[in-house]
Amino acid sequence: MSDSLGKVAKLPTIRRLPVYLHLLRGLQGGGTERVSSTYIAEQLKLDAVQVRKDLSSTGIVGKPRVGFEVTGLIDAIESFLGWNNTTEAILIGVGNLGSALLGYAGFMRHNLSVVAAFDADPQKAGTEIAGKPVFPMEKLANLVHRLHIRICILTVPAQQAQGVVNLLLAAGITAIWNFTPVALHVPAGVIVQNEDLAGGLAVLSRRVRDAETAHPPRADESAEGGDDAHH
Amino acid sequence: MSDSLGKVAKLPTIRRLPVYLHLLRGLQGGGTERVSSTYIAEQLKLDAVQVRKDLSSTGIVGKPRVGFEVTGLIDAIESFLGWNNTTEAILIGVGNLGSALLGYAGFMRHNLSVVAAFDADPQKAGTEIAGKPVFPMEKLANLVHRLHIRICILTVPAQQAQGVVNLLLAAGITAIWNFTPVALHVPAGVIVQNEDLAGGLAVLSRRVRDAETAHPPRADESAEGGDDAHH
DNA sequence: TAGATTGTTAATCGATTAACAATC
DNA sequence: TAGATTGTTAATCGATTAACAATC
Structure with a gap:
């Protein structure tokens, strides 16, 4: 049963699928009809075997000697991710x-449609942002129930995160995209x-720091670094 | 040499460090002086051994029976990530x-300071956003050189990404935080x-889709799904 | 001391990469 | 057919988890 809509895919694979999708849409826009895993791998700096394995987890099959149909691949990935219906x-x-x-x-290109926003600040209620109405928190439960909303994007301050989540759960939300560090x-x-x-940012910072340790910046900039980083 | 500022840490570990940091700052704000890996693991739903291994990669050592000094941990993580100087x-x-x-x-809490923004749209040049000046692209090379900037946050449309990156490279940028899908x-x-x-979003979408396949939504909502997802 | 907690070494698990058979 | 490309099975690599010794 769990295989009826595609094989089980690993998380890293799922994360890569939108990257494939973006490339494929570009190809489609340019009129390309078929593409090989080798070409995709080159463009995205991935391994061709990994590309084939990733793609195969969406259920698509390619043709030896020919490659994959661009449109078929797009459909397969979108369908696999549930991005074919809003x-x-x-x-x-x-x-x-x-x-x-x-x-x-x-978001819209990925078929997630934000229908309403909420904020604890009463000043923001009644306004519109990017064409989306902003409501006070009191209206949350009612609207979620009425429209059968299940997904919430959470971008509140960290201190309020868990409190808001409790409201969301009470309202019937079953999936939270959590942008807070909580x-x-x-x-x-x-x-x-x-x-x-x-x-x-942490990964970037560390990589920058490692690179500077290996190749220290020019001497005319020494005032900026090299102070207390040694423990 | 590569070990002088902490052991080598795996990427997943580095990604988790900011989460520890956030928790620790909260503890510090509440006056807590010492904390055990067990407590941290409970709060963050991680494994205690993993917490200890992660923390040890920053160079900090705890005391058996006692735990870790909150302030020492914060310093160690910030120093490890290079977040102790702006x-x-x-x-x-x-x-x-x-x-x-x-x-x-x-960003400021993490000691990355954005000093200027740039945009290809001449209408945006001369304005300020969140107190940060917006310049036309022509001023890029000059400002990057003058201020010895090495890091760039890239939030341009996908089509323009590589072209802008070429400008950045010419200007001397050595690290790019890439928010485009290119x-x-x-x-x-x-x-x-x-x-x-x-x-x-792909991971979230797929998890939502999996959950719905396992426990289909109520019948009164059936118009929304179940159409063409089967291949 | 006894007991709790740290830190390390070994075992498991999962993902990537390599080798190769299948196929158009 | 010959050759290029797919797709799978095995081997490697890396991260997590488990077991246990060290220590305050």
């Missing part, structure tokens, strides 16, 4: 990041997907 | 996401850190 979501916390995500065109407490069966910008 | 960066592409990141307070082409030695929102 899912509605709400967003909570209309600060900098929340406002940006409201206007982020990428480990949310939810009952079994509720999906929490942590989107950790700080984690990415 | 690094200056620029941002290119002041759209929705770019604007949000300009105002994203999280596999950037850079020479060896230049750091590219891909921050892939679509990847996170």
